[in-house]
Amino acid sequence: MEYDFKSIESKWQEYWASHKTFKVKEDASKPKYYVLDMFPYPSGAGLHVGHPLGYIASDIYSRYKRLKGFNVLHPMGYDAFGLPAEQYAIQTGQHPEVTTTTNINRYRQQLDRIGFSYDWEREVRTCDPEFYKWTQWAFLKMFDSWYDPAQDKARPISELIARFETEGYEDITPAAWKAASEKEKSDILMRYRIAYQGETSVNWCEGLGTVLANDEVKDGLSVRGGFPVEQKKMTQWQLRVSAYAGRLLDSLEKLDWTDSLKEMQRNWIGRSEGTEMVFNTICGDREMPVTIFTTRVDTIYGVTFMVLAPESDLVGQLTTPEQKEEVENYLKYVKTKTERERIAETKTVTGVFSGSYGINPVTGEKVPVWISEYVLAGYGTGAIMAVPAHDSRDYAFARKFGLPIVPIIEGCDVSEESFDAKEGKMCNSGFLNGLDVKQAIETAKDYVEAHGLGRRKTNYRLRDAIFSRQRYWGEPFPIYYKDGIPYPVDEKDLPLTLPEIDSYKPTGEAPLARAKDWTYKGYPLETSTMPGFAGSSAYYLRYMDNHNGEALVSRDADEYWRDVDLYIGGTEHATGHLIYSRFWNKFLFDLGYICEDEPFRKLINQGMIQGRSNFVYRIVGTNKFVSCGLKKDYDTTEIHVDINIVRNDKLDLEAFKAWRPEFADAEFILENGEYVCGWAVEKMSKSMFNVVNPDVICDTYGADTLRLYEMFLGPLEQSKPWDTKGIDGVNRFLKKFWRLFWDREEWIVTDEKASAEELKVLHKLIGKEQADIENFSYNTTISAFMIAVNDLTAAGCSKREILEPLVVLLSPFAPHIAEELWHRLGHEDTVTYARFPEFNAAFAAEDNVTYPVQFNGRMRFTIDMPKSAAPADVEAAVRAHEQTPKYVEGKTIVKVIVVPGRIINIVLK
């Protein structure tokens, strides 16, 4: 029988679906293993071959773990709320839900063809009310909680209220609390809630009509849509992620993630240890204290001015009447700049003098207070002490405005640039003179604390997450307003479902404001919706128990599945989803809803698959096309050509003429009778005609070939271009594998006993596969498989004793063909739950080892020795070897180095 992948693949896909082969439930008798993919946003373009890369890798691992006896949870779902569906709705008037459902169905079809072992009964969709009920529920819990720094965890807000009432907390005394109005109490609590409403500087995107989180903005443009983004002060719902900054940083240590990903998170969280210090300022005849933050207190003697952020509240208070006009002009100027302009112009230095002066708390010196956009309101205290000699930004500012530059490190040259390094000896610095910089930092910190001038402070760059979006296609907030005070919707009334609206067009107000009867108990509901990351922050918990109507996840299910053992996804979520999820998880952990404080134990970033575009070269002014190798002789224009009419970089001339009317009468200048196209690696995109659809590969080669090929392409974590060049190789391998069982129409598997040689081939492969799969080195496993199959083909081995284990070994990679052969071998059950063959090192061992013998590192000859031979015996054999003397010739053997089983090296003198 021929290897007919089409009938085999559809047959087993149907079998798996109808037998619910991959359905799992908690089973205390088996160890659990949770393998998770980052669920996709179902876009209208469908899947291209890059998407399944990670899914295939995780599916192979899941299938491998099942063979190893684990109870594997391997679910899939859709991150279905989001901007593209809504933008499409704006253009066409079609409800985003319709678009989303259509796209999901298409995705599901494509996924099903690849033979994934998902338990589809656990599917989740973030836009499903039964799902977003729990997103809303978590928000209510966050609204109803505060972060207690003493316990370093989130606690119910009722505990804080109890403290206000009895002993008071921070600046709120029991008397003040009692005297406060309902509105005032709400405002006070907002300062503590984990989910809170507050005014902050936000990324406002006019093009999308909504605010965006920091990770949704790149280079001053929105990640979705690429519209410009500006800074604006607005009142928004926020999540107090910053309260978790320390814990998010510290527990990175125990995670099995790549160093680069951990590093990215560390940078994003941005811990910096410094000092908060108070400078008294004089504004005309008024005095007021200003707190600054610095990591370099040691440079206090080099302070020559101070700078405030333009958005800082201090600006109004520290501007003298004489400077008022100038300052206001500057603030106006800053406001008109978009974020993008700000980034583009980081080199231009701007600023204005406030008219005030600050008093250096250590030296008593009087320094001017300036205002400049290079100081950020959102970090530290929004005010700094400037030390131009030792900070490049202060230096540039001082140069521009002619402010003094005072070096305080011995021998440094600040005539051209500042000296930022933390090294050298202090000078011009009173009590710090003569100290090394590192010592001076500590000494100065102690000094400041001892003299009551300030205190040590750790700051984080990580900001609170802005949680509201002025959009339609997202989770509604379970919040309503009474007398301007926000109140939570009753938990029993969840889900609060998204209302219908008649038009999705942006009008400047939030779309939900146009919904009819958008009220709760007669009061208006919040009209913002939640951002994309809301639904994706706890979806992995929901998979554990997705039909539960009573809880996000039941205690039993959570205690069984606990956390994700292996998470595979792209690195683009490093600072978004992976921070929010960890935060969300820690919050639920604090309140005791779940039992693990980190969600993803091991994480692998699969590389991107880029497109490989092809080009033709048209001679300028003609309709003549010249082959790539000859193009240097002509003046040509490079034109993208559809990769579907190119094979191995050779253009199909007839197909090209038919491709576009303007090419119908094209002429060609060939080399060696063929038209060779140029190529380049680019992002996979429609406009470059380089998109490869997995369905096409499934049609021509089959899903098993696609799976093998994507893994054979190279290391999982590496980005690589898609190139079908090598796909015939893995396809050939599958055909060869098939032919071990079939000779044309005849089934040739025998029950003959396997030889030692054949057992060795099998056990070497088992050992290799076991080791490589654990390291996700799938490409080398496949290589080992090819070698084994070649060896067996050459030996004419079709023995059940060898082939049956081989089928099991292949099943994670190419499940369809494995299932078919498993069935043909007479098994009633599925290969999915077969046992991974036991590795026997004795079979795999080499009897004799061939040692290469080197003199001073150069290979000279080889000798065969039993593997068990002691190094001394090997050495004796080498010295006795007939070839040795001729190489030694007048030199003496200094020593013989024997690396057991590997190599022998003779050192000569």
Place this chain on the structure above:
RNA sequence: GCCCGAGUGGCGGAAUGGUAGACGCGAUGGACUCAAAAUCCAUUGUCCCUUAAAGACGUGCCGGUUCGAUCCCGGCCUCGGGCACCA
């Protein structure tokens, strides 16, 4: 500017201190065939050379450690990714 990662044949890549180039693609030659496809066999890093043997060179560049370095250390170059006025 700062922080990570990577540089190996015509191509994708293998080997993390021990015979560099596994495995696959492509290419060349051959077998089978009327022919094609499919399949199988052989060769395939570079140089010297009619060929073989033998040799020399060879993992971005320069240096170091080692009997021995693609691998470890120091410096540089190139490419990719992340962050970017974070005081």
